[in-house]
Amino acid sequence: MTDPRPRGRPRSTGTLECARCSNLVPKFRVHWPDGAICGACFTTAARTYGPCAFCGDHRLVPERSSTGAHICRDCAGIATKLDCDQCGREAERLRGGHCARCVLTHDLERILNPSSPPDLRIKRLITTLAAVPRPESILTWMRHPTTADLLARIGSRELHLSHPAFDALPPSRSAEHLREMLVHHHMLPSRGDARLARFETWLDHRLTTLQPMPEIHAPIEQFARWHHLRRLRVPDTGRNMDNATRTAKQEITEATKFLTWLRTEHHTTIAHLRQAHLDAYLSEGTTTRHTIRNFIQWRHRTGIAARFTIRYRTARTTPLAASTTRLELIRTTIEADHITLSTRIAALLFLLYGVPVRRIAELTLDDITTTPPRPTVRIGTLPAALPEPLLPLLQQHLDSRANQKTTNHDSRWLFPGTRAGHHLTEQTLMQRLRKLGINIQAIRNAALHDLSKEIDAASLAALLGYTPNTMNIHAARAAIPMGSYPAMKHPKR
Structure with a gap:
């Protein structure tokens, strides 16, 4: 197996061996009682808090004993200055003798201008961001170009703290991350299900791009709003909204591709669709083309178009690992x-x-x-x-x-x-x-x-959240005699 999430920057190599991690580094950061320490190990030590193994005080414990126990600066005899000049907190000094939390607060106040003009929500935003357990992560987040631009626009009051203002922004992960944070901390009102709200924003952008082609825009808008959006807005606690919105996006996207194909390859529109068009489209290309089935059938169910034949695409095999x-x-x-x-x-x-x-x-x-x-x-x-x-x-x-x-x-x-x-x-x-x-x-x-070989279908369904019918199918595949018996309803005598 390989690590699915490589984390951190690659370390530069050198000829000096760190006393803690044993990695070869080009230079040491500090020399402490347990040896010469590299920069990465120093940063880790300067962010480690807990009870000291010697005095029992709960504070910064950067030193380690020979057995790996954490020791505070005083008990270890560490002379390195690890106190913030502003708040006095034991921590790594990042800039001007200040800890990460004080540096973060200063940077946020400079960028967001909470008093020009006064805005209580922006003051709350600064307080919330500065109060996170690891303020260094917020400093890293602020250095991202998109995030820096968003914060600067909030500070200049160009970007208002409202959902319409965020909806008008180009779609980006940074904007959605900031919006969800504002909602979570009650600086913006809840939009309900965030996935539904993101789908609505996506749909508005998609339909806007189709406006120059009315013969494609009109049927896609009907399908998207009358079918998908209406169904997604119906409260349903059992729905997998993530999958539902992804499926809706795929069906809308594939339907758009089909209408574009009709327009470019056959110089016609969906109003003049023939079975031969469908057969030709589905006989070539990728299997995702079969996703247009719902679009075609919905048009027939609503009386917009005639009935056409599109068979389900069925899997040829059922994958089963040993x-x-x-x-x-x-x-x-x-x-x-x-x-x-x-x-x-x-x-x-x-x-x-x-x-x-x-x-x-x-x-x-x-x-x-x-x-x-x-x-x-x-x-x-x-x-x-x-x-x-x-x-x-x-x-x-x-x-x-x-x-x-x-x-x-x-x-x-x-x-x-x-x-x-x-x-x-x-x-x-x-x-x-x-x-x-x-x-x-x-x-x-x-x-x-x-x-299913160890537990009956009904009990397994209750344990794992599947329906008894689903577990009966797996029991049957496993060739369990009377596998569905406990889930059957006995006739009344």
């Missing part, structure tokens, strides 16, 4: 210390239970119980037991979840995302699993195939 492959992946994931811990935990939950990746992404701290005598994870309606080898890794993850040092530090998600108030997306987790060599569909089927 049980030995699944077990080997479990073993290597447990032992892969070089892999990001959150990725390993997500991978193990998927390998063990075969649940949808979306459900793993949506797990919260309340779904996990690690206390004896029965540690569990709640995926379905019943809690599922957690295997003993997973517990140390899971507890380590709970103690140091990723993305907890910035504006998402109060998150209750098991896998917090980079955007405030959000968890990691299903797509992000799927990409990480694939980089570990996990064939998602084949491993999912293998896990359910193996589990």
Whole structure:
């Protein structure tokens, strides 16, 4: 396995060996009682807080004993100045003798101009950003050109703190990240489901680009607004909104490609569509062309057009990994210390239970119980037991979840995302699993195939959140005699 998320800048090599990491570096940053320390190890030490192994005080503990215990400056005899000249906090001095939090506050006040004219929301924004557990991450974020431009426009009052103002910006991850942070901290009103709001913004931009071609714009707008947007706006707590909006985008995009093909290849419009056009279009090109099926059938259902025939594209095989492959992946994931811990935990939950990746992404701290005598994870309606080898890794993850040092530090998600108030997306987790060599569909089927041999379909459905019908199908594939029997309704006597 390879690390799916290489982190940090590549270290420059030299001939001097650091006493802590043993890496060869071109120069040392400091000399402390345990030896000469490189820049990277010094930065780590200057951000490590906890109880001192000698005096017990909870403070900065940059030194290490021979056994690896953390020691404060006074007990270790470190003379390096690690106090902020402004606030007095023990920390690395970044600029002018000031700690990262004071530097961040100064930079934000200079850029955002909270008093010119006075704006309480901008003052709250400065306070919120400066209060994150790791202010250095905000300083790094501010150096991104798009972020720097957004903050400068807020400071000049060119960009107002409102949803219409953000909607008018060119689409960018930085703008959405800042907007979600403002919503999460109540500096902007909630737009409801953020994925639906992003879809609406995407749709407006897409339709704007089609306006010069009315013969394409009109049918696409009808399909997008009357069918997809209307359905997405219906409250549905069980809907996977991420997949729903992605599917809508794909169907709208493929329908647009089809209408463009009609226009350029046959010099006609959807109003003059013939079955021969559809057959020719679907017989060539990629399989995604079959996505236009919903668009064609919707036009017939609403009475806009006649009926046309488009068959479903069916999979020829059902991917199924061998049980030995699944077990080997479990073993290597447990032992892969070089892999990001959150990725390993997500991978193990998927390998063990075969649940949808979306459900793993949506797990919260309340779904996990690690206390004896029965540690569990709640995926379905019943809690599922957690295997003993997973517990140390899971507890380590709970103690140091990723993305907890910035504006998402109060998150209750098991896998917090980079955007405030959000968890990691299903797509992000799927990409990480694939980089570990996990064939998602084949491993999912293998896990359910193996589990259906040990647990009846009805109980397994309750544990994993699947329907009994789905688990009956997997039990039948595993050739379990009477696999569906517990899920059957007995006739009344």
